Amino acid sequence: MFQMHPAIDTPADETILWRYMNLERFLALLHARALYLARLDSFVDPWEGVWPNTVVQALKSEAGEFSHYGTILEAAAKLKYGSFVSCWHASSTESAALWDLYSGKSGVAIRSTVKALKRALSFPASFFIGSVRYLDFDKEAVPVGNMLVLPFLKRKSFEHEKEVRVLYWDPKRVDWNNPEAGESGIAMEVDPAVLIDEVYLSPASPDWLLKPLEELCVKFGFDVPVIRSSLYDKQVY
Known part of the structure; x- marks a missing residue:
């Protein structure tokens, strides 16, 4: 179930989200009816x-003693192995950079909203949805004391991602010895x-791929607009 948390900046329900992926990942989502959340250390x-x-x-x-300081940071380092996230791009428009990074010539992007994401996900344990904060890690401070903050912090070099994350956090899944x-x-x-x-097909994709993608969506029982991105189409005078 979705849960709010004061340490996490949950975006407004009407925020538009994009998820860029290759065709195989999209097929897996439709077939399994499941969203894959990767462990935080896999990025x-x-x-x-x-x-x-x-x-x-x-x-x-x-800390006073190095042992105390070490314990805090070691715990934080290990707790990330109990953090699982799905990454989304918050924007009213497509991103050329993210098309190139994550989808390839036959990739797709699914367009959604924060509200739809909350309604669509079903999980017996609590999960969170939050906006990533982009910081200068050498200058900007953050409150200490809540480990839920960590999956929503990234360096400013990644600010172009405008990322919103789904987080499932469970310390019990961490093997503290390994x-x-x-x-x-x-x-x-x-x-x-x-x-x-809506489903968008990569702007670098061949035109013939649009029809099979439409038929694929129908085969799995849902009828949504399937659009080939016009991002790289030439201007017509």
Whole structure:
């Protein structure tokens, strides 16, 4: 079930969201009727789920003993192995950069809203939806004391992503002796008909792919607009 939390900045229900993916991932979503949430350490950015340097320095100066400081940071480092997220792009328009990064020539993007995401997801445990905060990790401070904040912090270099995340956090899933040995991701049940407002086909895709994609959606039982992105179409005078 979706849950609000004061430490997490939940975007407004009307916020438009995009999820860029390859065709295989889209097919998996329709077939399994599930949204895949990847474990936080599986992303390319090695700073996922870590405290900014400002927090680290504050802990070092306040801890008194190195052992206490080490315990806090070690716990935070291991707890990220219990964090599972699905990443969305908040924007009223398509993103050329994200098309290129995540979808390829046969990729798709699904268009949704925060409200639809809340309604479409079904999970027995609590999950959260929040906007990522982009910080200068060497200068900007954040409140310490709530581990739920960490999955929603990224460096300013990633600000173009305008990311909204679905987070499921469960410390019980962490193997404290070997945290990397746990599950690499989880599946969260989703209703595609509620989640998806429109399906966009990559602007780099061949024209013939549009019809099979429309038929694929119908085959799986939901009728939504399927649009080939015109982002790279030439201007016609």
